Amino acid sequence: MASSHWRAYLAVIVVALILMAGALQMHGALAVYGIRPDLMLVVLIVSALFTDNFLLYLLLTLIASIGIRFAPGFGPEAFALVVVSLGVFAVKSKIVWPGLLGSAILIGAGTIAVYTLGSMQFLFRHPGIVAAEALYNIVLAAILYEVLQLITRYEKKA
Amino acid sequence: MRRPQNIILLAVFCALFLIGQWLFIPKTYVNSVIIQALQAPKVLLQSLINRHEIVTQLSDLQLENQSLRAQIQELKSSPAIIKTGKAIYVSAHVYSSYPLNNSGLILISAGADQGITKGAIVLAAPGIFLGQVTDVSGSTSQVRTIFDPDWELPVKIGDQKIDSLLVGGHEPRLTLISKKKMAHVGQAVILAAKEYPYGLTVGTVGNLKDGGADLFQEAALATSYQFGSLNDMLVVQ
Numbered sequence: 221m222a223s224s225h226w227r228a229y230l231a232v233i234v235v236a237l238i239l240m241a242g243a244l245q246m247h248g249a250l251a252v253y254g255i256r257p258d259l260m261l262v263v264l265i266v267s268a269l270f271t272d273n274f275l276l277y278l279l280l281t282l283i284a285s286i287g288i289r290f291a292p293g294f295g296p297e298a299f300a301l302v303v304v305s306l307g308v309f310a311v312k313s314k315i316v317w318p319g320l321l322g323s324a325i326l327i328g329a330g331t332i333a334v335y336t337l338g339s340m341q342f343l344f345r346h347p348g349i350v351a352a353e354a355l356y357n358i359v360l361a362a363i364l365y366e367v368l369q370l371i372t373r374y375e376k377k378a
Numbered sequence: 379m380r381r382p383q384n385i386i387l388l389a390v391f392c393a394l395f396l397i398g399q400w401l402f403i404p405k406t407y408v409n410s411v412i413i414q415a416l417q418a419p420k421v422l423l424q425s426l427i428n429r430h431e432i433v434t435q436l437s438d439l440q441l442e443n444q445s446l447r448a449q450i451q452e453l454k455s456s457p458a459i460i461k462t463g464k465a466i467y468v469s470a471h472v473y474s475s476y477p478l479n480n481s482g483l484i485l486i487s488a489g490a491d492q493g494i495t496k497g498a499i500v501l502a503a504p505g506i507f508l509g510q511v512t513d514v515s516g517s518t519s520q521v522r523t524i525f526d527p528d529w530e531l532p533v534k535i536g537d538q539k540i541d542s543l544l545v546g547g548h549e550p551r552l553t554l555i556s557k558k559k560m561a562h563v564g565q566a567v568i569l570a571a572k573e574y575p576y577g578l579t580v581g582t583v584g585n586l587k588d589g590g591a592d593l594f595q596e597a598a599l600a601t602s603y604q605f606g607s608l609n610d611m612l613v614v615q
Contacts, residue, residue: 247474249606288477297476342480345528349479350479
């Protein structure tokens, strides 16, 4: 019973994080030297490692795709985010290094996959920007991973 | 005999009158404070008796105040048409910017309802070119800015009109500057694309990079505004 409460608590935290990440991302907040992190992708990939409930994760992905929508309609950015996030959920059980390293690999691959789906031309013309963004995403994902890890450890103790 | 007495009496009255006038303001102030203090229990009792009525009035006033503030904010936020000389601008606010790094698009709060058309020029401030409207809907428009990595524009540098190519991006660059021409940091960079009015300022020359053995050199484009913190802009009608 306590576990289900904690899961609901965690889901609420992730939804709040997604909404916050969307607002920050759409206003270019946290940009360093013009490189903005893909906060939505970071939150979705890290949260994929903490849940096995596909329906809940699908809901989170749909919320995120609405949050990242730049113009009316379903843009390439939202499409890439949904596909990559669901892809990560599908392959997460097969990653060789679970934990922080695994999440870093998924984030790096996820960032490249988003640009492959959204704008392949940009990936080839500006690989440095994509690499810098991937690195930035990995740093933020590591912080979020540790925070969620702390919460789940606290849950187990409780 | 009585006359001096009368004069003295009159003088005393005059003095008292003057002193009274002099003390009038502090006296009324003291009186008002005392009266307020004496009236306080009465006011307290009255407020306790009419508590419900006062709370309702206060609530109504708060709502009215909030509504007035909201109306002021709405008026401030709505796109306004500005006429300066021959130019007519529509002022607009930035709703959001494209969420990924591959585009310098922004969404602004003015659209077809405000007379914006596709291709309209967008300025960061009068005379400062920022971008162009690429898509228009009822009350919003999409703007491609000079911070778009895929946008290239011909520009001219300084009074010598040195040719260069502006390459957009997070840090826009001035490329293909001939080494034979002496470009300096701080020189104005003006737009020279045939689609736009000649002479719109884009920014100034930033750090110059010598291209080594190349025939051309590069420079950073310095703008007097930060793209990330740009909230308002003007659309030329």
